[in-house]
Structures are given as structure tokens and as C-alpha cells.
Amino acid sequence: YNWDQWAQKTVPVPMVTGHEFVGTVADFGAAVTEYKIGQRVSGEGHIVCGHCRNCRAGRGHLCRNTLGVGVNRPGAFGEYLAIPQHNVVPIPDDV
Numbered sequence: 001y002n003w004d005q006w007a008q009k010t011v012p013v014p015m016v017t018g019h020e021f022v023g024t025v026a027d028f029g030a031a032v033t034e035y036k037i038g039q040r041v042s043g044e045g046h047i048v049c050g051h052c053r054n055c056r057a058g059r060g061h062l063c064r065n066t067l068g069v070g071v072n073r074p075g076a077f078g079e080y081l082a083i084p085q086h087n088v089v090p091i092p093d094d095v
Helices: 005-010
Strands: 040-043 088-090
């Protein structure tokens, strides 16, 4: 909502925004074994590289290559959202 200097420099236009989300698994790649179609999930919106010094040391929150869902990669206001499986957070059935 605030198209300030940071946003103008960071967010490519056009961009589907939205960084908080909940939904159901619609599809996944062959290597994914932890989830099932229709399962309710949310997820972590900071996509880290996994290869830099900080990521390898378990400090992904300091990754300089972080991409943000809805900031510099397509966001959650779209019909579908693709994120790495390690960013997916299952929602228990009783929630």
C-alpha cells in the first residue's frame, strides 16, 4: 500500500503480492514425499538459497540471497503459490 523508495527499487512490476498465506496442496514434484494433495498448509515466505555461508551454518535468517514471497517472487494473492518443500508448514487437522 505504500509505494515508497524501497518498494520501487525492490518489487518488480507487475507483481502478484501477498506474503501471508494458508491453502491446500494442489500439486508437487516427484521428489516430494511429505505432503499429500488437499493437505492444509501454510509456509515460511522467506526463500533462502541454502548454499551461502550463513545458510550452511544454520543461519538462513541472515541469507543475503533471500527472496520474499510477494516481494521479489510471485506472492500469495495469486490462485497458486509455489514454494520449496522445506518452506511448507503443515496445518494439523484439529486447527
